Amino acid sequence: MVEKNKHYNIEITDVSSDGNGVGQIDGFTVFVPMTVTGDVVEIVVVKVLSRYAIGRMLNIITPSPMRKTPDCPVFKRCGGCHLQHIKYENQLEIKRSFIEAAMQRIGGFDGFKCDEIIGMEKPERYRNKCIFPIGTDKSGETVSGFYAKRSHEIIPVDDCMAGLEINGKIVNAVKEYMAEVNIKPYDETRHKGLVRRVFVRDGRNSGEIMVVVSVNGKNIPKREVLIKKLREVSENIVSIFINVNEKRTNNVLGEENKLIFGKPEIEDTLCGINFRISPHSFYQINPVMTEKLYDKALEYAEITENDKVLDVYCGIGTISLAASKTAKHVTGIEIVEQAVRDAKKNAENNGIKNTEFFADSAENAVPKLIESGMRPDVVIIDPPRKGSDEATLKAIASAEPKRIVYVSCNASTLARDAKFLAELGYVPTKCTGVDMFPHTSHIEVVSCFEQLK
Numbered sequence: 001m002v003e004k005n006k007h008y009n010i011e012i013t014d015v016s017s018d019g020n021g022v023g024q025i026d027g028f029t030v031f032v033p034m035t036v037t038g039d040v041v042e043i044v045v046v047k048v049l050s051r052y053a054i055g056r057m058l059n060i061i062t063p064s065p066m067r068k069t070p071d072c073p074v075f076k077r078c079g080g081c082h083l084q085h086i087k088y089e090n091q092l093e094i095k096r097s098f099i100e101a102a103m104q105r106i107g108g109f110d111g112f113k114c115d116e117i118i119g120m121e122k123p124e125r126y127r128n129k130c131i132f133p134i135g136t137d138k139s140g141e142t143v144s145g146f147y148a149k150r151s152h153e154i155i156p157v158d159d160c161m162a163g164l165e166i167n168g169k170i171v172n173a174v175k176e177y178m179a180e181v182n183i184k185p186y187d188e189t190r191h192k193g194l195v196r197r198v199f200v201r202d203g204r205n206s207g208e209i210m211v212v213v214s215v216n217g218k219n220i221p222k223r224e225v226l227i228k229k230l231r232e233v234s235e236n237i238v239s240i241f242i243n244v245n246e247k248r249t250n251n252v253l254g255e256e257n258k259l260i261f262g263k264p265e266i267e268d269t270l271c272g273i274n275f276r277i278s279p280h281s282f283y284q285i286n287p288v289m290t291e292k293l294y295d296k297a298l299e300y301a302e303i304t305e306n307d308k309v310l311d312v313y314c315g316i317g318t319i320s321l322a323a324s325k326t327a328k329h330v331t332g333i334e335i336v337e338q339a340v341r342d343a344k345k346n347a348e349n350n351g352i353k354n355t356e357f358f359a360d361s362a363e364n365a366v367p368k369l370i371e372s373g374m375r376p377d378v379v380i381i382d383p384p385r386k387g388s389d390e391a392t393l394k395a396i397a398s399a400e401p402k403r404i405v406y407v408s409c410n411a412s413t414l415a416r417d418a419k420f421l422a423e424l425g426y427v428p429t430k431c432t433g434v435d436m437f438p439h440t441s442h443i444e445v446v447s448c449f450e451q452l453k
Ligand code: SAH
Pocket: 282, 283, 284, 312, 313, 314, 315, 316, 317, 318, 319, 333, 334, 335, 336, 339, 360, 361, 362, 363, 382, 383, 384
């Protein structure tokens, strides 16, 4: 019997897909955050449930050869990069094993192998979008940083290594402005105070930066002071917004944005295509690895000049536009209307004429298009975490494309859908991971499905 509050020495034998070390006490599974395969650790059991327990590491008795000292000073308290205690090459191997385990256990593909994960050359400062909550600490000081794990306590951080170094200076400029004009941070328990969050987005290839200050109000006093301070940080800050966020919610941004300086959009290029990004646009957060992801997806897709391509869950059309360079025609389907408007505009701005985009759900649009006679040669799907659905997959398979390239941010739902595709005659023939989110347990998977002959 595993007992709460009791101390145990255990060996960690695996890492779970959410990034926790896994060990056993008398055959009973225990999850221990911040440990890794090969560690021998002393733990205290903090929770016992019917099928597993949760432990907290007290001491490392023998460190795993995979272990390294985390670079980030707030690693233990911030909920962000929870694999930082693992050497990067081992993180990639662990993520490959997540994919293989999911495809074997959930997908039922015995002995399934995934190619080596494509890792990031310099796995740091990769995020092009960062959000910093602003609040007050116990002494009444204005602080900014990150929420602690599963809580709304703000952990002060001046420099988060996932984003650009300049972000810290931008947040400081906002705090200086707040001090100078005497405005208070938002207090979520009392629903009072003004400044809630600072949202920073950068176009990695253009260098342009957008700053959005989210406030519990319709405006801010003396906005010229804020603009001046931000522009002193960098002239690359070419777009400054106030975001009206007056509701009691956890939403990062409210619906309304007010441009107070510069341009309404920043620019960036991906795979040689120019994109304009506004505060609410969906845009992949690791631009360096996004190019590698799309390159891999297009390599698997093997599109030739006579091919008609269907890109389902197309967002702002990034994959569609990259595919349009080699394809005869590309049709994109996406549920968010604004994203579809962005996709159309992106096509137009880049002079791309062989694409069309529809705002509709995949489960509604894809069966209709196929029934009306559409016969895509290649289908690319990139669904959200919950994966695709049977109606969409059935319709795709019934059109008998040469290939289906599935891009997934969740190996478990990919494996479930892969099993269904196999029942429809399409089996996974190639698979690899692209590490879009270094130091987190997330992994993007690209796989190719072809018809069983
Ligand atoms: N391929 C794009 C976006 C991938 S994210 C890129 O690489 O940038 C998944 C997209 O699926 C999101 O844009 C989301 O809005 C969209 N989506 C979610 N549910 C959907 C559904 N049922 N039908 C169509 N699109 C959906």
